[in-house]
Amino acid sequence: MAGMNAPEEVDLLVVGGGKAGKSLAMDRAKAGWSVVMVERDKIGGTCINVACIPTKALVGSARALEAARSAEAFGVRIEGAPEVDLALLRRHKEGVVGGMVEAHRHLFADSGMDFVMGSAEFTGERTVRITADDGATRLVRGRDVVINTGTTPSMPPVPGLREAGAWDSEAILRLRTLPRRLTVIGGGYIGCEFASMFALFGTAVTLLQGPGQILPREDPDIAEQVAAALTAQGVDIRTGARAERVDRAADGTVTVVLADGSSVTGDELLVATGREPVTAGLGLEAAGVELDERGYVSVDDRLRTSAPHVWAAGDVAGSPQFTHASWHDFRVLRANLTGGEASTAGRLVPYTVFTTxxxxxxxxxxxxxxxxxxxxxxxxxxxxxxxxxxxxxxxxxxxxxxxxxxxxxxxxxxxxxxxxxxxxxxxxxxxxxxxxxxxxxxxxxxxxxxxxxxxxxxxxxx
The missing domain is CATH 3.30.390.30 (FAD/NAD-linked reductase, C-terminal dimerisation domain)
Incomplete structure (x- = not known):
């Protein structure tokens, strides 16, 4: 271990193990580069642990339940009404996630990179102080540094929201009971996915969307089709519904008071109003890395930041917030770190909203x-x-x-x-x-x- 006054020099330092970062770290380590990657939260990143993989595992469960309910249409009779077993549901989700996390442990080790669970803070140009979870501290300086710290769910400044213990899109995955009534604030992609999923599980869902339609980035005729499908599943969609206050009563119920004076009461509340970049505590000022007006790391179409030889990729760099976009960022970075001229300009990024x-x-x-x-x-x-x-x-x-x-x-x-x-x-x-x-x-x-x-x-x- 290098002394604190003499940074350890490596070819590549990756801060954050999202899709782009972990893929680049493994690829360059296998190519013979000296690579250090530090991740402060979960092995495998957001997608595997608290986003794409666990949510789609649960969507699969909801669709299996719906298929069982419709089995008779296929000439198959099931005795008794199909129902959700929450313990089995969690076991399914955690089994899928756990298997992928364990696979990543082996992939990281086999690649030859130096993987550290801990936190990282820039102390100067391309230099990071890493504090491992066991308390060990070291200074590492990369010939090139990649920031890939991702995003985290955001909470709007609605009075009483945090005090009411509202779920965000990650916390809801830890549920221990299936709510009888669920209120969802936010009619974007995440809100619609969870609304559809829980409605199929048998929960009475109320979906609150502010100005305009649900799925505001879509054509109105498509959004109307999605809304009709959600309504048919039992989702109560209310547009133009701006939350003014949230209260949790002594009996545990949660009430959302709307701007028009009406209110919605449920057993639990999910806030799905977007995500924000994870940049706090990174010391980006010391590295000379600038943020854009939204708080994301500012990059050009080659993923270069304002600091020489410091790059950023994935959600934290303002890329479309999809794992496959981060995977493309990895390919751009790999090319540019090895003498290429790859760009994100004009790329075509498809996406899927996993409603049913x-x-x-x-x-x-x-x-x-x-x-x-x-x-x-x-x-x-x-x-x-x-x-x-x-x-x-x-x-x-x-x-x-x-x-x-x-x-x-x-x-x-x-x-x-x-x-x-x-x-x-x-x-x-x-x-x-x-x-x-x-x-x-x-x-x-x-x-x-x-x-x-x-x-x-x-x-x-x-």
């Missing part, structure tokens, strides 16, 4: 395309028109594609229906290749599959 059914999106919405002055054609197809959806008795939803009227290129798509997160990748690849929509329309796609819906969707344009 799910909403998969890529590219421009119709609204965005028209705001850009594009002359567009719009294809629409009800999911009920897809043969595979009929065989599965899953016909809720609509598919939509936006096409340039002149070139025929696909500009974007919104696919709301079963398993569309698998299908949207084909649309993205067509867009990356600049294909005329007719190339996709005329492709020979296996029948009967959900992907065949692309033939049917684009055929509506002629």
């Amino acid at each position: 059914p799910e909403l998969a999106r890529v590219g421009l919405t119709e609204t965005e395309a028209r705001e850009q002055g594009r002359d567009v054609r719009v294809a629409r197809l009800p999911v009920a028109a897809i043969p595979r959806a009929k065989t599965l008795h899953e016909t809720t939803g609509v598919w939509k594609a936006v096409v340039d009227a002149g070139s025929g290129e696909i500009l974007g798509a919104a696919l709301f229906g079963p398993e569309t997160g698998e299908v949207v990748a084909a649309v993205q690849m067509a867009m990356l290749g600049g294909l005329d929509y007719r190339r996709v329309r005329d492709a020979v796609i296996t029948h009967p599959t959900q992907a065949e819906g692309l033939n049917l969707l684009l055929d509506t344009l002629g």
